[in-house]
Amino acid sequence: MSSVAVRQLAAILRLELKKTFLSRRGWWIYLLAAGPVVLCLLHTLFQAHARPGGNHTLGDDVIAFAAMFQFFYLRGAIFFGAVGIFTNLFRGEMLEKTLHYYYLTPVRRDLLVLGKYLSGLAVALVLFVGSVAASFLLISRHAGSVYTDYIMHGPGLAQLGWYMTVAALACIGYGAVFLTCGILFRNPMIPAAVVFVWEGLNPFLPSLLKKISVIFYLRNLCPVEVPLPPPLNIMITDTEPTPAWLAILGLFAVGAILLAYSAAAARQGEINYGE
Numbered sequence: 120m121s122s123v124a125v126r127q128l129a130a131i132l133r134l135e136l137k138k139t140f141l142s143r144r145g146w147w148i149y150l151l152a153a154g155p156v157v158l159c160l161l162h163t164l165f166q167a168h169a170r171p172g173g174n175h176t177l178g179d180d181v182i183a184f185a186a187m188f189q190f191f192y193l194r195g196a197i198f199f200g201a202v203g204i205f206t207n208l209f210r211g212e213m214l215e216k217t218l219h220y221y222y223l224t225p226v227r228r229d230l231l232v233l234g235k236y237l238s239g240l241a242v243a244l245v246l247f248v249g250s251v252a253a254s255f256l257l258i259s260r261h262a263g264s265v266y267t268d269y270i271m272h273g274p275g276l277a278q279l280g281w282y283m284t285v286a287a288l289a290c291i292g293y294g295a296v297f298l299t300c301g302i303l304f305r306n307p308m309i310p311a312a313v314v315f316v317w318e319g320l321n322p323f324l325p326s327l328l329k330k331i332s333v334i335f336y337l338r339n340l341c342p343v344e345v346p347l348p349p350p351l352n353i354m355i356t357d358t359e360p361t362p363a364w365l366a367i368l369g370l371f372a373v374g375a376i377l378l379a380y381s382a383a384a385a386r387q388g389e390i391n392y393g394e
Contacts, residue, residue, distance in 0.1 A: 127226050131234030132241075139204065139242045144211060148203045151196040152246040155187060159257040166261035177269060180259040181278075185343035188251065188282055193289055193337055194319065197247050201293035202311045204243055206301035208235040209385075229382035236298050236378060243290035251286045255279050274342075281342040284367075288340070292333040292370045295377035302381050326358040333373070336366040 139145070212218035221231055256279070259266040269275040296314060300307040318334045329335045339360040361369070 124227070124230055128230050128234050131226070131231060132238050135235055135238030136241060139238050142207070144207060145203055148200045148246065151200050152250040155191060155196070155254045156250055156257065159254045163257050163259065163261040177259055177262050177265060181343060182345065184255060184258050185341065186345045187254070189338065189341060189345055192247070192251060192286060193334060197286060197289045198293055198315065198318070200247060201243060201290060201297050204239045205294045205297035206307040206311065208239050208298060208301055210301040210307055228385040232378065232382045232385050236294065239298065240290060240294050243294060244287055247290060248283050248286045251282050252279065255282060278342040281340060285337050285340045288367065288370045289333070289337055291374050295374040296333070299377045299381045302384050329358050333370065336361055336370055339366055
């Protein structure tokens with residue numbers, strides 16, 4: 120990449136970061152990220168004033184956080200946060216009729232796509248990886264020295280690292296998917312709804328179809344398994360998990376392929392505010 124391209128990419132990043140962080144359309148995304156942090160804080164405050172030992176164990180909190188991560192963060196907050204952040208990078212400019220200002224500048228459109236994606240990714244990582252870390256550190260803070268020992272001398276720190284890694288990979292994968300939707304579709308909410316249903320049905324699909332999704336690889340990387348109650352546990356099809364290194368490389372590869380396709384679509388695309 121030439122020095123001119125690097126400077127142009129840096130300029131796009133500076134502009135897009137300011138627009139994305141301060142977007143009035145995205146106030147609800149901040150609520151999605153802050154919600155579990157507030158709940159975990161309230162939980163630890165109430166338990167700190169409960170009777171010694173409380174009404175649950177540290178292991179219960181570990182399972183509770185694993186369930187919150189898989190069912191709220193991955194299937195809810197990060198998914199819909201990525202929809203809100205990444206589909207608006209291009210579609211939002213179309214609605215506001217400002218995209219032509221970029222197209223009138225001597226900036227390659229593949230650089231524009233990359234710059235917008237990196238800005239959206241930075242916002243998603245700050246909000247959701249930060250939220251995951253804060254929630255994990257707060258949920259059992261009421262246990263005092265027991266939780267500190269769990270973090271510093273037990274498996275807690277490794278689990279936190281994996282949760283943050285999975286959250287980051289979710290932002291990378293879903294971000295690329297919904298950036299592409301925002302470029303290709305006039306109403307990106309329709310393909311987003313299709314992806315949501317497909318990802319939600321993933322545990323019940325045949326093994327081959329399971330692998331055509333993002334959530335399958337993310338779940339394999341989660342450090343704590345969440346036990347499912349009947350009858351859900353008998354409806355899930357068993358599939359051999361993908362090795363961690365292959366799942367990570369695969370998610371990066373999917374992101375890169377979708378970005379390349381988005382860049383090609385942006386080079387050939389035309390602006391029509393009348394659509």
